[in-house]
Amino acid sequence: MVGLSEGEKHFIRGGIAQDLRTDGRRRLQFRAISVETGVIPQANGSARVRLGATEVIATVKAELGKPSILHPDKGKVSIFVDCSPTAAPMFEGRGSEEFSAELCVALQRCLLGGKSGAGAAIDLSSLIVVDGKVCWDLYIDGLVVSSDGNLLDALAAAIKVALSDTGIPKVNVSLSATTDEEPEVNVSDEEFLQFDTSSVPVIVTLTKVGKHYIVDATSEEESQMSSAVSVSVNRHGQIRGLTKRGGAGLDPSVIFDMISVAKHVSRQFISVLDSETLAAEAAE
Amino acid sequence: MEYVNPLTGFRVDGRRPNEMRQLKGEVGVVARADGSALFEMGNTRVIAAVYGPREVQNKGQQVNSKDALVRCEYRMADFSTGDRRRKPKGDRRSTEISLVIRQTMEASILTHLMPRSQIDIFVQVLQADGGTRAACINAATLALADAGIPMRDIVTSCSAGYLCSTPLLDLNYIEDSAGGPDVTVGFLTKMDKVTLLQMDAKLPMDTFETVMDLAIEGCKAIANYIREVLLENTRRLECQRG
Numbered sequence: 001m002v003g004l005s006e007g008e009k010h011f012i013r014g015g016i017a018q019d020l021r022t023d024g025r026r027r028l029q030f031r032a033i034s035v036e037t038g039v040i041p042q043a044n045g046s047a048r049v050r051l052g053a054t055e056v057i058a059t060v061k062a063e064l065g066k067p068s069i070l071h072p073d074k075g076k077v078s079i080f081v082d083c084s085p086t087a088a089p090m091f092e093g094r095g096s097e098e099f100s101a102e103l104c105v106a107l108q109r110c111l112l113g114g115k116s117g118a119g120a121a122i123d124l125s126s127l128i129v130v131d132g133k134v135c136w137d138l139y140i141d142g143l144v145v146s147s148d149g150n151l152l153d154a155l156a157a158a159i160k161v162a163l164s165d166t167g168i169p170k171v172n173v174s175l176s177a178t179t180d181e182e183p184e185v186n187v188s189d190e191e192f193l194q195f196d197t198s199s200v201p202v203i204v205t206l207t208k209v210g211k212h213y214i215v216d217a218t219s220e221e222e223s224q225m226s227s228a229v230s231v232s233v234n235r236h237g238q239i240r241g242l243t244k245r246g247g248a249g250l251d252p253s254v255i256f257d258m259i260s261v262a263k264h265v266s267r268q269f270i271s272v273l274d275s276e277t278l279a280a281e282a283a284e
Numbered sequence: 285m286e287y288v289n290p291l292t293g294f295r296v297d298g299r300r301p302n303e304m305r306q307l308k309g310e311v312g313v314v315a316r317a318d319g320s321a322l323f324e325m326g327n328t329r330v331i332a333a334v335y336g337p338r339e340v341q342n343k344g345q346q347v348n349s350k351d352a353l354v355r356c357e358y359r360m361a362d363f364s365t366g367d368r369r370r371k372p373k374g375d376r377r378s379t380e381i382s383l384v385i386r387q388t389m390e391a392s393i394l395t396h397l398m399p400r401s402q403i404d405i406f407v408q409v410l411q412a413d414g415g416t417r418a419a420c421i422n423a424a425t426l427a428l429a430d431a432g433i434p435m436r437d438i439v440t441s442c443s444a445g446y447l448c449s450t451p452l453l454d455l456n457y458i459e460d461s462a463g464g465p466d467v468t469v470g471f472l473t474k475m476d477k478v479t480l481l482q483m484d485a486k487l488p489m490d491t492f493e494t495v496m497d498l499a500i501e502g503c504k505a506i507a508n509y510i511r512e513v514l515l516e517n518t519r520r521l522e523c524q525r526g
Contacts, residue, residue, distance in 0.1 A: 040411050041327060043363055053315035057410065059363040085357050085406035086314050086333035092357055092406070093374065141363040145331060145408070146314045 012224050013210045028265050030216045035276040037165040045166025049158040053148035058158035060166045065137040075127020075135040079108050087147035110232035110241030121200040129171045149218040152230050156203035161277050167192035201234040204262040231262035288448040304454045309513040311430040319431025323423035327413035332423035334431040336403035352398035356386035356405040364412045381417050388470045391479040394434040414457040415443045429514055437472040442502030444495045451495045453502050467495050471503035
């Protein structure tokens with residue numbers, strides 16, 4: 001990617017100041033989003049989300065495992081993010097590890113809740129098969145295929161759609177007489193359980209450029225940012241996580257403004273995403 | 285387990301021994317790459333992106349100043365296999381496949397037309413169901429053509445095997461795991477030259493010739509399909525230009 005000249009940088013900042021960005025959007029307007037489900041048939045659930053030229057794939061895989069000793073009545077969920085070198089040559093080799101880790105931790109903070117599992121997007125108790133012995137381990141993988149800014153929002157949207165596409169096989173358990181033996185589990189091929197994704201949040205990132213902030217920044221706009229605040233909001237308007245990126249400091253009152261604007265903008269984003277999800281699942 | 289039904293002659297997925305899996309190719313899937321392609325062979329899905337020709341980033345890798353430097357990286361997504369597997373970047377298998385793809389594409393790219401430059405090929409496996417490296421080579425060929433890199437010929441690749449005394453074309457994962465021989469051929473169809481040949485397990489020479497001929501026939505069929513995809517893409521570009 002060629003760097004921007006001073007004139008281009010000035011043009012981008014001037015456009016944002018006048019509420020007219022280089023692609024004609026306003027400050028609080030998203031790019032067109034397109035959703036596709038079932039793109040990876042081998043996974044329990046998968047989705048591909050395209051946000052302008054940014055394209056990400058999210059998959060959910062479920063495996064039977066042993067519950068954690070700390071929480072024997074809850075299943076386990078892990079999130080991993082990888083940036084493919086097809087998105088940008090700088091992700092070649094180990095070049096994407098730092099950036100992937102940053103995205104991964106931000107997503108974990110927004111989706112998995114705290115150490116106690118409270119506030120998690122999915123009801124972890126529904127993943128238990130046998131208390132203390134058998135549970136479902138969910139592995140959520142995000143893969144960035146094409147990168148044009150705003151990866152965090154696209155990844156969170158893709159994970160939300162992938163979770164609504166997920167089918168977990170039903171497990172029938174026949175307990176043996178001896179309690180300390182491993183229970184015998186029979187995984188069904190016909191019956192599937194699906195998640196209630198109404199509480200799964202989306203992430204809205206507000207990027208500060210000059211004296212204003214914008215949603216859904218492209219790569220060029222992100223290169224002009226001083227800082228960015230990512231707010232994770234669910235359908236009920238509850239905030240589930242916050243992340244600030246970028247080196248410049250922010251005035252606290254500006255942060256409160258950003259949070260309220262993110263809650264407002266996320267309402268429309270969630271409804272658009274839900275309608276796109278229903279259309280994609282109908283087309284599948 | 286019977287991999288070929290002795291009565292009907294069908295395979296486990298309903299194909300005949302010399303039948304390919306369903307192919308699907310799509311160009312221009314990564315917006316910011318110079319060339320990109322998505323290639324599917326049955327349930328094996330691969331994305332390839334090409335960046336370049338551009339200035340050499342690391343002068344130490346440049347062998348000479350008369351030819352372009354071709355580099356390739358092969359990457360498998362963690363979710364791409366049936367059982368989830370987390371692999372470190374640059375493990376042995378990925379390094380070997382990257383080298384194989386690079387050598388195969390180098391045979392086709394007219395590197396002498398682009399001195400002191402660098403062509404990067406990135407291949408990402410989204411789903412693996414057997415025949416992964418063949419699908420990667422096919423995706424890379426489509427991506428290079430999309431990027432407008434001058435090539436001698438279309439490189440295609442196909443695998444073939446030998447199970448239940450029958451040569452089989454385009455193995456899937458189940459047949460690949462059966463322990464029989466696996467022959468992978470990379471082929472320049474118009475020039476009638478082999479640019480890649482790999483085989484594992486034991487195979488008598490006369491049977492090997494039969495299996496290799498079958499793989500070459502598969503490469504020719506894939507080349508026909510790739511040519512159709514490129515022609516369709518060219519027609520669409522022509523219409524857009526008006």
